[in-house]
Amino acid sequence: MRSWLGPLLLLALLAAAPFIGFGQGWAMTLLARAMILAMAAVSLWLLVGGAGMVSLGHAAMLGIGAYAVVILDDARVTEGLVVAAVAIGAAARFALLTGAVAVRTSGVHFIMITLAFGQMAFFTASSLAAYGGDDGYTLYARNTFAGTGWMEDRVAFHFLCLGLLAAVYIKCRVLMASRFGRVLRAARENPLRAQALGFAPYRYQLTAYAIAGGIGGLAGMLLANATEFVAPSFLAWQRSGDLLFMVILGGVASPLGAVIGALSIVLVEEWLAELTTHWRMIFGPLLILAVLFLRGGLAGIPAMFRRG
Amino acid sequence: MVAALGVDIRRLFMLVFGFGAMLAGFAGVMAAPILSVEPGMGDTVLILAFVVIVIGGIGSIRGAFLAALIVGLIETLGRSLMPDLMRLFLAPSPARQVGASLGSMLVYMAMALILAVRPRGLFPARAG
Known part of the structure; x- marks a missing residue:
């Protein structure tokens, strides 16, 4: 029961945010962005924390979801449910195809091969001249939802993102608690022993990779709708690095860490940028100190105090 | 195991890291005149x-x-x-x-x- 206390508190805080002084336009936009990136970070956590596969190509999943919105928008398909299904399907399929090669490797090689596929997706996106190429593509409007335009409403979009973030978080925890998750964990700790027990880790890891890809696609679809603009920079490897950093800063022990990491990076970045134009001079050292002294990540702080 | 042989690993790693950075800096010196800085x-x-x-x-x-x-x-x-x-x-x-x-x-x-x-x-x- 106790492990649900933190997530519930965070959920309540995010749900209350529009009504306790964060209801202005820019604050809502920022919160939506933070929650969407948190969703992507949770899906990356499934790989990094759950399966022990450090991927540096996760931005590609986000980008494929975003470009699904663009391509369908160009074809005059704006029904959100259809777009979301296509985005998830396309990203999961991409993950399945590239994962079939990548999952065979591990460690540094896995990082590099996911980076390679991410870069391929990036250069493909920047060559799509019909969808703006390097300059990106501005959406005419957000996707409709079951024929109505309620995603245009800021508060409604806020709760849509929050609801999906909660759903993704619960799905990841349920997945890791299931037999499937136990096999993943066993393969992470000792692949040889998992094989000796009669499991083929490859199939489980590939499935996890595809699931994470699908969730990444959903986050990309939401991100495109939040910004109403999509550019190849969505797929740049720097963004994959950002996502990885969110997961590690928050703490790889639980998916809650990914959520906390994503929220705190997006919000602190914004807050510092408002204080000074040289915010990176403060932000960089802060991150280094956090990595040096917070071994369990931000999510591990309460446990540090409990131990005293 | 290497530490037991009396090698100060922290210092060794620090020196290797510094040496790598020095070489990269040297590459920077070579690159600056021909690339845009x-x-x-x-x-x-x-x-x-x-x-x-x-x-x-x-x-x-x-x-x-x-x-x-x-x-x-x-x-x-x-x-x-x-x-x-x-x-x-x-x-x-x-x-x-x-x-x-x-x-x-x-x-x-x-x-x-x-x-x-x-x-x-x-x-x-x-x-x-």
Whole structure:
């Protein structure tokens, strides 16, 4: 029961945010962005924390979801449910195809091969001249939802993102608690022993990779709708690095860490940028100190105090 | 185990890290006169350097040297020849776009292929 206390508190805080002084336009936009990136970070956590596969190509999943919105928008398909299904399907399929090669490797090689596929997706996106190429593509409007335009409403979009973030978080925890998750964990700790027990880790890891890809696609679809603009920079490897950093800063022990990491990076970045134009001079050292002294990540702080 | 032999590992790692940084700084001195100097000039080199190390085989200096030459050639030739090559099959305007993106992608395709076929790199470091 106790492990649900933190997530519930965070959920309540995010749900209350529009009504306790964060209801202005820019604050809502920022919160939506933070929650969407948190969703992507949770899906990356499934790989990094759950399966022990450090991927540096996760931005590609986000980008494929975003470009699904663009391509369908160009074809005059704006029904959100259809777009979301296509985005998830396309990203999961991409993950399945590239994962079939990548999952065979591990460690540094896995990082590099996911980076390679991410870069391929990036250069493909920047060559799509019909969808703006390097300059990106501005959406005419957000996707409709079951024929109505309620995603245009800021508060409604806020709760849509929050609801999906909660759903993704619960799905990841349920997945890791299931037999499937136990096999993943066993393969992470000792692949040889998992094989000796009669499991083929490859199939489980590939499935996890595809699931994470699908969730990444959903986050990309939401991100495109939040910004109403999509550019190849969505797929740049720097963004994959950002996502990885969110997961590690928050703490790889639980998916809650990914959520906390994503929220705190997006919000602190914004807050510092408002204080000074040289915010990176403060932000960089802060991150280094956090990595040096917070071994369990931000999510591990309460446990540090409990131990005293 | 090495620490038990009386080697100060922290100091050794610090020195190696510093020496690597010194070499990178030297590369910067060489690059500044021929490339444009800007804060982000390291970004593209950073990723390509990783690619070189992985293709050559981690821990192998000979591999890094040869892979650097291979990657440099693939990158340069790919970018300059791909658009012309594509014109054999496509109309000029799409050929330019497809060629340009294929040229940039070539290095990563090569890396994915090499990792899939020879996971330890082209010139793996000899053990022991």
